[in-house]
Amino acid sequence: MAAYIVRRLLWTVLLLLVITAVTFLIFYVLPSGDPAKLRAGRSPSPETLAAIRNQLGLDKPLYQQYGEYVWNIVRHFDFGNSYTNNQEVRTLVFSRLPNTIFLVLGAATIWFLSGVVIGTVSAVARGSFWDRLLMGGALVAISAPVYWMGLVSLYLFSDDIGKFKLLPGSGAYQSAHGLIDKGHALILPWLVLAAAFAAIYARLLRSNLLETLSEDYIRTARAKGLSERRVVLRHGLRSAITPIVTVLGLDIGILMGGAILTETVFNIDGVGRLAFDAIQRGDLATIQGTTVVLAFGVAIMSLVVDILYAFLDPRVRY
């Protein structure tokens, strides 16, 4: 197990190196992304360009540039400065990350729990009215665009512009203070972000559980005289939920790179909005920073998931 973790960590490092290399190549080497041109304003003279190149170290050989770039990331998590608002990208990312984490973890809790409950009810009552209602609702939640759902929920429930003034609306998170207030302000964004995921998880769990319930060991559990409740929850769900934990880990990892739409609609200063703004302004250093955070999120969560899986499924040995 320890050897496996070490091996996985080495792989993760390698993966991150590849990702930084790719982002580096895309942003520094492709002509459209020449940072010197971007900084120099309209139709710069060749001398100005050369001066900027020199200042940014762009006249050095490529491998040296990349080496310095990686070294700065490794040593200080330093992506350089954001050209547009002249702040360190590192500071920007770290100030936004907690907001994204709060948003994502809250939503993940909601979608995981509701997905499991809905999926279980649907599987146990398969073919019934409730099954059809829940799965129909899930299909709607999956098909509805997050952006649209966010706006509709604001229009219906936010306490400023909403029809039913129930919950804090867009921008409330930024002005809230303290964990409780912030959490309260996040209820609507949590629900909007969680909706589609909950629906996907519910469908996934339903089909997993149905498959599990036809397994031989479920027949054994029934033959032992266990209550149906125990058969479903302790024997069925235990197996059906395991693959979903994997999916959950990866989804959380991906969302560490920002829940762009939700953050935008609800005006939450998260990594997603940072990335979104950076893309709109062509702010390369910031785009790189957020991309690497995303890669980090995915790489680390997939490691966590793999380790967790070995605990959940005793047959898995590394």
Place this chain on the structure above:
Amino acid sequence: MPEPLLEVKDLTVHFETEDGLVQAVDGISYSVERGKTLGIVGESGSGKSVSSMTVMGLTRAGNARISGSITFDGRDLLSASDADMRTVRGGDIAMIFQDPLSSLHPFYKIGDQLIEAHRSHNAVSKAKARDRAVEMLGLVGLPDPRRRIDSYPHEFSGGMRQRVMIAMALINDPKLLIADEPTTALDVTVQAQILDLIQKLQTELDTAVVMITHDLGVVAEVTEEIAVMYAGRIVEYGKSDTIFAAPEHPYTWGLLKSIPRLDTPRDQELVPIFGRPPSLINKPSGCSFHPRCPYVREAHKKVDPALEPTGGADPSHKVACLLPAETRRSLWAGLRTGDTPDEVLQEVEIPANKLSPSAEGQTGEEVAGQ
């Protein structure tokens, strides 16, 4: 005669499906006495599992239509409540299955699975249940049970897993053990060990056993009585010795010819039964075995034979075949010496439309009118 432990009468289990009504079990009757063993033999799909699962109350939910009666230890199981059936399952009646790997939960230690089985029927502490589990694992011959109790199913060999299943089934001292093809998934040498174990424990614990198999060879030494099933019916029933020495149903003959035996001539070939098991939705008319039977007569396609005493030496011996008893005996006499069905057909003349006496009474006119 003492009251049997399990008495199944006219049990019918039909499943409503999109394709039509699956007549999985179609009016079977059998009984098992305390401490005794009944073998149920038949090809895949003949309804062996469905009938036993019904005894356990496990076919109740969903699309099954069940009728007849099942009396166990004086109680009517078909009308028992679901809660009552739960106390019977795993308590008085236990069951083991074909594939011991897929029948144990892969995520739980075997000890936990045994303890759960014990504690769901007995109000005992975890420690007590654990002791009981260790005792049972020792009894079934698991080496070093005190340590191995904390292993997961995948850490055992197939034979050991089946031993674990047996330990779990017997942990609550059931009066009846239903073993549904307990050796089919195992190596030949392990098969014998598991059969020996079941037999040994059965005598020690005085448990009655229903042994389900598609292999007559498996039940030969283990069972007192044998029921041969075909297409949801019992087509022959009798003491084990009778079934092996004087079988009277062509399907049983086919089964016997398809297994290697010590008492048959060495050069005799094993002959698989020709054809495939019938659809249970549109069963063949008359005798359901007729499309595959080498001895079929025109009348057998119309008249449905009942299971009736053969009138032979074994009073429990019954058969569902329309051939006259003498003809059946002459045919078997030829077959057992190694003749093929074609050869015996040349030697034995089958009366064209003469049916066994009872069938004749029921359908005499129809047959005579042909």
